[in-house]
Amino acid sequence: MSQLIKNAKLQWNDQGEPIAERFDDLYFSTNDGLAESQYVFIEQNRLEQNWQACTSPFYVIAETGFGSGLNFLATWQVFKTWLANNPHHILKRLYFISFEKYPLSQDDLTSAHQRWPQLQEFTQQLQKQYPNAVGGCHRQEFAITGDAMIVLDLWLGDIKDTLPNLHYPPQGLVDSWFLDGFAPSKNPEMWNQTLYQNMAKCTKHNGTLATFTAAGDVRRGLAQAGFNISKVKGYGKKREMITGQFMRKVPADSQTSWHSRTLGQLTDKAQQGVVIVGGGIATAATALALAKRGIEVTIVCKDSELALGASGNRQGGFYPLLNANHDPLSQFYSQAFGLAKNCYEQHINKDPANGSLCGVLQLAHNNQQAKRHQRLLEKDLFPSELVVQVDSEQANKLAGVAIDKACLYYPQGGWISPKCMTHALIQQAKQHSLITVKNNISIAKIKPVGDHWAVCGNSEEIVCSALILANGHNLTKFEQTSQLPLYATAGQVSHLPETSLSSPLKTVLCYQGYITPSHNSQHCIGASFNRDISSQALDSETQQENLGKLIADTQQQPWSESFNNAPLAGKVGVRMSVKDHLPMVGNVPNYVNTTIDYHDLRKGKPASVYGLAPQYPGLYMIAGLGSRGICSAPLLSEVLVAQLTNEPQPLSQPMLNQLSPNRYWIKQLKQGKSLPLPRAPEQQDV
Numbered sequence: 001m002s003q004l005i006k007n008a009k010l011q012w013n014d015q016g017e018p019i020a021e022r023f024d025d026l027y028f029s030t031n032d033g034l035a036e037s038q039y040v041f042i043e044q045n046r047l048e049q050n051w052q053a054c055t056s057p058f059y060v061i062a063e064t065g066f067g068s069g070l071n072f073l074a075t076w077q078v079f080k081t082w083l084a085n086n087p088h089h090i091l092k093r094l095y096f097i098s099f100e101k102y103p104l105s106q107d108d109l110t111s112a113h114q115r116w117p118q119l120q121e122f123t124q125q126l127q128k129q130y131p132n133a134v135g136g137c138h139r140q141e142f143a144i145t146g147d148a149m150i151v152l153d154l155w156l157g158d159i160k161d162t163l164p165n166l167h168y169p170p171q172g173l174v175d176s177w178f179l180d181g182f183a184p185s186k187n188p189e190m191w192n193q194t195l196y197q198n199m200a201k202c203t204k205h206n207g208t209l210a211t212f213t214a215a216g217d218v219r220r221g222l223a224q225a226g227f228n229i230s231k232v233k234g235y236g237k238k239r240e241m242i243t244g245q246f247m248r249k250v251p252a253d254s255q256t257s258w259h260s261r262t263l264g265q266l267t268d269k270a271q272q273g274v275v276i277v278g279g280g281i282a283t284a285a286t287a288l289a290l291a292k293r294g295i296e297v298t299i300v301c302k303d304s305e306l307a308l309g310a311s312g313n314r315q316g317g318f319y320p321l322l323n324a325n326h327d328p329l330s331q332f333y334s335q336a337f338g339l340a341k342n343c344y345e346q347h348i349n350k351d352p353a354n355g356s357l358c359g360v361l362q363l364a365h366n367n368q369q370a371k372r373h374q375r376l377l378e379k380d381l382f383p384s385e386l387v388v389q390v391d392s393e394q395a396n397k398l399a400g401v402a403i404d405k406a407c408l409y410y411p412q413g414g415w416i417s418p419k420c421m422t423h424a425l426i427q428q429a430k431q432h433s434l435i436t437v438k439n440n441i442s443i444a445k446i447k448p449v450g451d452h453w454a455v456c457g458n459s460e461e462i463v464c465s466a467l468i469l470a471n472g473h474n475l476t477k478f479e480q481t482s483q484l485p486l487y488a489t490a491g492q493v494s495h496l497p498e499t500s501l502s503s504p505l506k507t508v509l510c511y512q513g514y515i516t517p518s519h520n521s522q523h524c525i526g527a528s529f530n531r532d533i534s535s536q537a538l539d540s541e542t543q544q545e546n547l548g549k550l551i552a553d554t555q556q557q558p559w560s561e562s563f564n565n566a567p568l569a570g571k572v573g574v575r576m577s578v579k580d581h582l583p584m585v586g587n588v589p590n591y592v593n594t595t596i597d598y599h600d601l602r603k604g605k606p607a608s609v610y611g612l613a614p615q616y617p618g619l620y621m622i623a624g625l626g627s628r629g630i631c632s633a634p635l636l637s638e639v640l641v642a643q644l645t646n647e648p649q650p651l652s653q654p655m656l657n658q659l660s661p662n663r664y665w666i667k668q669l670k671q672g673k674s675l676p677l678p679r680a681p682e683q684q685d686v
Contacts, residue, residue, distance in 0.1 A: 004381055005133040005156050008102035018068065018112050022102065034116055036212070036235045037074040044210035044232060044243045045176040047075070048082055051091055057293070058093040058647050062174040062202075064190065065181030066100035066154055068112040073122045076142065076150050083148050092148040093293070095648045097166075097174070099159040103133055106385075129342050131156070132386045132412075135326075136335045139638060139650040140342060147294060147432065153648060159190060163198045165652035169263050170251035172204035173648060179211035179242075184218055191218060196225035205248035214240035254653045258598065259660040260612040261586050264646035266295060266466060274644075275455055275462055277443065278470035279303055280311030281418045281629055282622045284425035285343070285637035286470060291433035293645055298436045299426075300455055300462060302474070305439060307422040310472050310573035313493050315516040315524040316630050317508045318344075319360040319413030321581075322382060324375035328658045329581055333628065334382070335651070336635040337412075343634040344416055347424040354420045356517070360413035361390075361399055363511040364406075365553040373408055386412065400506035401559045415508050415516045415524075416630045438462070446478050446619070453618055466644060469588065469621045473576045480616055483591035483678055484584070485664045486624055489577050492542045493526035494570040501559035511553035513546055515560075523563075525550055526570070527627065536572045543568055578624035582658055585622050585636045586643060587615035589662035591678055601669040613662055620644070621661060 011019045042048075051059060063071055079094050104112065109130060113123040122142075131138035135157040143149045155162040166173070177199060184191040199209075211218065214231055219242055223229050227244035234241040255261065266274070274290055276283050279301035287297045303309065320337035323330045347354045364370035376382075377389055388409050395403040429435050443457040446467060453467035469475050473488040496502075498518040505517045515525045528542045547563055554560040578584060593614030601610070620643075622636050635650060639659070642649050649656060657663070665675055 005135050006102060007105040007133055008108070010104070010108050012111075017115070018104075018108065032236075033070055034074055034119070037071050038078070039235045040212050040241060041071055041178040041180070041210050042075060042078055044241070045178070045208045047078065047176060050175065050208070051079075051082055051089075052086070054089075054091045057090055058095060058645075059091055059176075060095045060097065060174050060648055061176045061178060062199075063096065063098040063178035063180055064159060064195070066098040066103065067180070068104060068109060069123075069126055070116075071178050071180060072096050072098060072152060073116070073119050073126065076122050076144075077119060079150055080144050083144055087145075093647070094150045095153065096150060097153045097155065097648060099155045099157075099162050101156075101158050103154075103156055105133075106130055126152075131338050132334075133383045134334045134338075134381075134386065136331055136655075137650050137652065138335065139339050139635075141292075149292070151648075153650060159195065162652070163195070163202075165654055166202055166254065167649040167651070167653045167656055168202035168252070168254045169646065170253045172207065172246075172248060172252070173202045174199075175204055175207050177203065177207070177209035179209055179213075179218075184213055184215050191215075191221075193221050193224065196221045196227075200225040200227070200246060201252040202254070203246040203248070205246065207246040209242075209244040209246070211242050212238070214242055218242060256607045256657065257610045258601070258607060258613050258666045259657040259663065261643050261656070261660075262615060262617060263643060266293075266644045273464045274298070274466045274468065275300055275453070275464040276468045276470055277446075277455060278468075278472065279306045279422075280309055280470070280472060281307070281422045281425070282311075282470040282472075282625060282633045282636065284422040284429070285633040286468060286622060286640060287435055288425045288429040288432075289637040289641040290644075291429035291431075291435060293641065294433055296434045296436075297429070298438060298462060298464065300441045300443065300457070301437065301439050302442055302471075303439060306426065306437065307419040310491075310575045311418040311422050311629065313418050313524065313571055313573055314495065314522070315355075315415045315519060316418055317360060317413070317510055317514040317516065318355065318357075318416045318630050319362075319410040319508070319510070320386065320631065321628060322376060322387060324372065324379045324381075326379070326381050328655060332582060332635075332651075332655060332658070333631055334386070336632045337386075339638070339650070340631050340634045341412060343425075344421060347421060347428075351420070351424070353417060353519075354424055355414060355416035356519075357412060357414040358517060359398060359507040360410040361395055361403065361507050361509050362408040362410070363403070363509065363553055365511045376408075386410065398507055399509060400504040401502070402557050403509070404555060404557070413508065415519075417519075418630055421630075446480065448616070448618075451618065466618050466620065468640065469619070469623070472623075472625075473574045475576060475621060475623050480588055480590075480619060481621065484623070484661060486576050486578060486584070487531060489575050489626070490530040490536070490572055491527035491575060491627060492539060492546065492570055492572045493524050494543045494546045494566070496523045496525060496563045496566045496569075497521060498523060499559070499562040501562040505559070509554075512549040513553075515550055524570075525563075527573070529627075531577075536574060538568060538570055538572060540568050543570065575626050575629070576623050577626040579664075581626060583622070583624040583626070583632055583636055584661040584663075585639050585659050586620065586656075586661055587613075588619040588621050589665070590614040590616055591665070591675075594662060594665055595675045598666070598669055601666070602672045602674070604670075613660075623661070
């Protein structure tokens with residue numbers, strides 16, 4: 001999904017209403033757009049009646065054409081009122097999935113919202129979290145009450161590409177459709193049989209739809225896709241519109257057999273005990289995602305407190321990993337960055353010790369890197385709000401110190417304290433559900449106990465219905481995980497006392513390493529990268545290497561050379577990495593059974609021939625975050641918890657496949673190679 005996203009071009013009529021130049025059509029009714037939205041989509045989908053009858057903690061609406069967000073805002077307003085009248089109802093999370101090819105710019109969105117002052121409490125929040133114009137899904141959460149929220153999944157890109165890649169289970173995902181967008185006569189490219197068939201694939205049995213049009217082609221196309229169509233009175237002077245109900249006859253599933261994910265582990269209220277093994281930012285983000293859904297969590301940590309491992313650094317650079325090809329790596333991190341920024345910003349605003357969104361300058365430290373930067377800029381895939389080139393004079397002004405080179409600038413980036421943020425996320429989680437932290441637990445092994453799992457350590461067994469491994473480089477120490485293609489990397493971060501020349505530094509500066517602005521009179525620089533090393537001892541030679549890279553890449557500027565006599569101080573964090581730099585999230589795969597069940601995959605047989613991927617039921621993992629866990633942890637936690645609760649995924653099915661923990665094994669088999677015999681796990685407590 002690497003398509004180029006361009007903002008809509010608007011004209012404004014005499015009434016101050018936006019018109020899309022490309023489609024020569026209004027975004028909303030000239031009469032009363034809000035009233036029309038409420039009548040056509042909310043009333044005709046019988047949303048309040050459906051919510052009342054809902055027996056699930058979440059409900060899913062999908063929309064074609066986000067536009068100004070009016071339908072979303074109207075639904076948010078009605079859902080908030082409904083929740084106030086039904087405070088004890090099981091339904092607490094409303095998902096609003098919307099597809100948009102040409103998103104409004106931030107300024108145009110704000111201007112359009114001026115027409116609805118009665119929605120101001122909602123429009124201001126939407127404007128604050130409105131995403132960058134980058135392809136893919138952008139998840140935004142909006143709290144309504146302490147335990148209820150509306151979640152907007154805004155998919156940017158052509159719906160011909162985005163909707164077919166939506167993840168959905170065999171029973172369907174969508175409860176109600178808002179079939180919107182510009183009129184069929186203005187936008188025939190969208191209104192077609194392919195759209196209706198793709199809608200049907202992911203709609204639940206008895207799912208509803210409503211649309212403002214009554215065009216015959218639309219009625220016939222929807223009926224052919226499996227919707228029972230009715231014509232009802234249109235809004236205002238409009239004579240007719242369409243409503244429909246879907247009748248599912250056969251199951252449909254977006255997953256391929258070898259990258260399948262076990263769904264709905266925590267849909268049963270009686271099965272909500274979850275244990276997370278770990279203690280860093282991935283653990284905290286996952287605990288928060290579970291807690292927001294009312295799920296109780298026990299964290300089992302080997303250390304005396306949380307965030308003493310790789311997440312124990314004082315400061316880490318925070319910005320997206322982008323490239324000119326916008327490959328899966330770039331796609332994943334461009335989406336992960338936006339969700340992480342929204343997650344962290346509230347904590348930064350409360351306490352500056354958690355971080356600072358001060359911007360990030362990225363130097364081209366050699367000719368090869370300079371060419372990469374140039375290619376990225378020439379492709380023009382990313383908006384200036386996300387990344388832009390600045391000349392040497394601008395770089396000096398932004399940095400506050402002499403850079404004297406053109407740089408890439410990430411204005412929304414900055415630095416995060418993973419240690420402080422880990423604790424902040426745990427405290428936030430405790431506001432939603434019971435979070436128990438067990439420290440100083442050395443785990444000898446994990447084992448299945450019936451349909452549960454037991455964590456065995458310190459002469460006790462902790463039993464749970466779902467076990468999540470998020471324990472970094474220790475994850476492969478168990479029998480069930482020992483075959484995973486992960487490797488440890490040690491990274492040393494140096495702590496440097498600020499000098500009179502370095503203290504003006506205002507942004508994070510990235511080169512072969514990175515340096516952060518001074519916080520509590522100290523800078524952080526790093527980090528080294530030592531593969532297959534798990535020693536956590538500080539090394540003076542490594543500190544000199546870190547300093548050497550800084551001084552060389554900043555062209556021996558006096559401010560960087562002022563660190564030359566800094567004493568040895570810092571921290572070594574051991575991270576878990578993957579060869580393709582993408583993390584792994586989902587079920588822990590069963591290696592032995594994979595070698596048996598998929599043995600002849602190398603012969604080129606199709607996915608339909610094979611059963612679902614062999615896995616350990618109830619055992620899950622988040623691993624391979626490498627040096628970018630700050631950016632990826634919030635999105636990965638949403639992916640895993642959505643899987644556990646059977647809720648909408650914030651990533652496409654192809655991207656979920658890219659994050660599958662068994663992807664290397666499948667790739668190796670498909671290349672005609674055999675998998676090696678299992679190796680014995682290391683025998684040590686973790």
